[in-house]
Amino acid sequence: MRLNEFSAISTAKALLVPYDPHHVLTYHAWMEDPAIQEATASERLTLEEEYENQESWRASHDKLTFIICQPLSTGEADGTSIHAGGPDAPRKMVGDVNLFLYPYEDEDEEQPPSATPGFCVGEIDIMIADQQHRGRGLGRAAVQAFVQYIFRHLDAIMQEYAADKDMPSPPKLKMLMAKINQGNATSIALFKSLGFEQEGEVNYFGEVKLVLRHLDEFAANVPEGYAELVYSRDQNHGRPQ
Incomplete structure (x- = not known):
């Protein structure tokens, strides 16, 4: 998303x-690991394809993506902004967190196929790539901050999503959900600790579906130190030549 x-x-x-x-x-480099490919249901890409992915994710109006980094150290922010390449240098990167938006499938069956969907669903996924950063609360902190951001900018998120699909009015977010492999007890526990509840049984693909329907209740618990900062770049900051 451009948001x-x-x-x-x-x-x-x-x-x-x-x-x-x-x-x-x-x-x-993370995605070269077969274990991460399997965990994220991803195919191996060339480096050139990965750069293309980065560009497409930025332009996509139904996907919101952040890179997760270690927390800011003293002096890395001026209070209102941070500068690209410092606090988010490669050595500080630990994973990513994403929101995928798509139409809510349980719309009223009597609604004409051409009608504008009234609701959409937001699916969240998270990856902590480096083993040394797992089990330290970074994943939980990232999801908590991410959902707080979604709540605060929900209208803008829905407007960007709707504009791309030429909808006359933005849909409402029905729920957030996460689909997690039934064997990934750590991720299941993470989302449950944040108030997501299991819906239904394990699906055909061996996944557990966890849902969060009351976003406002979740967002009442603001993460410690939560702040939205301007992310600034040099004029020539971009893909390495």
């Missing part, structure tokens, strides 16, 4: 920044 192109989210435990070209080399 977060110049926005970063800082909390006491994690920093979230837009996915930029200078992140791609590290991201591509």
